[in-house]
Amino acid sequence: MRILVLGSGAREHAILLALKGEEDGHELFAAPGNAGIGEVAALVPTLDPVDPAAVTEYANAERIDLVVVGPEAPLVAGVADALRERGIPVFGPGKAAAQLEGSKAFAKRIMEAAGVPTGRATRAHTRAEVESALDAYGAPYVVKADGLAAGKGVIVTSDREAALAHADAYLGASPVLIEEFLSGPEVSLFFVSDGDTVRALSPAQDFKRAYDGDEGPNTGGMGAYSPLPWLAGAFGGEEEFVAEVTRTVAEPVIRQLDAEGTPFIGLLYAGLILTEQGVKVIEFNARFGDPETQVVLARLATPLSSLLMAAASGNLEDEPAPQFAEAAAVTVVVASEGYPEAPVTGREIHGIEAAEAVEGVHLAHAATAAREGALVATGGRVLNVVALGNTFFQARDRAYRAVDALTLDGSHHRRDIAARVAEEPSAD
Numbered sequence: 001m002r003i004l005v006l007g008s009g010a011r012e013h014a015i016l017l018a019l020k021g022e023e024d025g026h027e028l029f030a031a032p033g034n035a036g037i038g039e040v041a042a043l044v045p046t047l048d049p050v051d052p053a054a055v056t057e058y059a060n061a062e063r064i065d066l067v068v069v070g071p072e073a074p075l076v077a078g079v080a081d082a083l084r085e086r087g088i089p090v091f092g093p094g095k096a097a098a099q100l101e102g103s104k105a106f107a108k109r110i111m112e113a114a115g116v117p118t119g120r121a122t123r124a125h126t127r128a129e130v131e132s133a134l135d136a137y138g139a140p141y142v143v144k145a146d147g148l149a150a151g152k153g154v155i156v157t158s159d160r161e162a163a164l165a166h167a168d169a170y171l172g173a174s175p176v177l178i179e180e181f182l183s184g185p186e187v188s189l190f191f192v193s194d195g196d197t198v199r200a201l202s203p204a205q206d207f208k209r210a211y212d213g214d215e216g217p218n219t220g221g222m223g224a225y226s227p228l229p230w231l232a233g234a235f236g237g238e239e240e241f242v243a244e245v246t247r248t249v250a251e252p253v254i255r256q257l258d259a260e261g262t263p264f265i266g267l268l269y270a271g272l273i274l275t276e277q278g279v280k281v282i283e284f285n286a287r288f289g290d291p292e293t294q295v296v297l298a299r300l301a302t303p304l305s306s307l308l309m310a311a312a313s314g315n316l317e318d319e320p321a322p323q324f325a326e327a328a329a330v331t332v333v334v335a336s337e338g339y340p341e342a343p344v345t346g347r348e349i350h351g352i353e354a355a356e357a358v359e360g361v362h363l364a365h366a367a368t369a370a371r372e373g374a375l376v377a378t379g380g381r382v383l384n385v386v387a388l389g390n391t392f393f394q395a396r397d398r399a400y401r402a403v404d405a406l407t408l409d410g411s412h413h414r415r416d417i418a419a420r421v422a423e424e425p426s427a428d
């Protein structure tokens with residue numbers, strides 16, 4: 001197949017690596033891509049991924065068989081609608097269904113209509129409404145911007161002044177959401193859907209805070225691992241957990257969107273918290289998660305293109321359930337100095353070959369460009385080291401050896417990704 005992937009991050013690099021690794025050789029294209037993506041796909045840097053007409057023209061002229069949309073911005077801009085109108089298969093929901101991610105208020109309404117378990121929330125338009133909602137729910141406070149904010153529109157804090165200041169930054173331009181604080185481990189679970197049938201991928205856990213020990217500001221994600229061995233304790237195992245969330249969350253949401261005339265064709269990302277009162281949804285995204293995709297696809301043992309094409313063309317029912325390797329997968333994000341507040345860009349990266357030489361390791365580039373023979377960082381999250389191992393201990397050891405082989409002045413990364421699941425082998 002001739003496949004075009006829209007986007008320029010490590011998630012898109014991971015998607016392209018999975019497609020590249022299939023037995024059927026595909027012709028791969030990426031717009032705009034980055035330096036690492038350029039090694040697996042033909043880059044189309046002049047194509048604007050958020051311009052519906054331009055993407056459709058390009059896909060048509062280049063006889064693209066399938067378009068895969070990586071980030072949310074093209075979805076919210078209506079790129080998938082334009083492609084579908086032209087009869088070009090696309091993996092990604094239309095503008096209306098993408099509101100599941102684009103508007104937290106829309107997501108709450110759909111969840112309520114579909115009977116999906118989630119925390120209580122209040123939409124506040126004024127300072128006074130914010131204050132009364134904060135006091136009604138009590139600390140810790142959860143304040144969210146009601147729009148796309150690249151994972152950075154949320155604050156969770158026990159400091160009432162900080163919660164108010166966060167709300168003030170958005171009020172006026174848009175209302176804010178004050179939510180009940182939910183306590184428990186978080187799980188990211190992805191579902192592929194053709195608007196009707198749903199197929200779950202293997203769960204992952206993401207590390208959203210910038211620093212070790214879940215300290216510091218929220219980011220797009222600093223690392224992830226998959227699978228989640230501790231699901232065995234609470235749920236009997238991954239299979240039981242996935243079946244329950246499919247039944248209580250994914251299927252009702254997909255049915256509700258279909259009933260409203262806005263079928264969801266693409267990747268439904270359920271951000272879940274396992275509370276003592278059961279599994280609750282904290283957010284939906286309308287696209288693959290980043291960095292979770294890097295670990296989930298590293299373990300995928302069935303062809304990704306078949307799954308995405310079946311969803312895009314409405315044939316998911318005939319597609320076998322995706323299979324995953326038993327292996328442990330860990331990814332660690334290397335970020336630029338100043339990320340997430342004010343990342344310093346343009347600095348040179350060294351040690352790529354040494355990092356990739358570590359057994360079981362590959363790199364997914366998040367924000368890199370080739371400049372005058374050197375590789376430079378062009379954004380906040382720069383590289384993902386992805387490591388596979390027989391155990392989490394082995395995968396982490398490999399990941400951090402590769403991280404340590406990389407140099408980028410001022411960069412930072414977390415040292416505790418997957419630490420709690422990686423038991424050191426005993427001496428005997």
Ligand code: AMP
Pocket residue numbers: 119142144151152153154156179180181182183186208218271282283
């Ligand atoms: P979101 O952008 O909605 O995914 O929120 C980002 C992160 O903030 C989540 O991954 C959680 O760690 C945290 N968070 C969001 N909403 C809540 C909530 N209601 N209770 C506790 N933590 C939350």
Ligand code: GLY
Pocket residue numbers: 151206220221285288289290291292
């Ligand atoms: N890793 C969080 C996200 O993709 O939104």
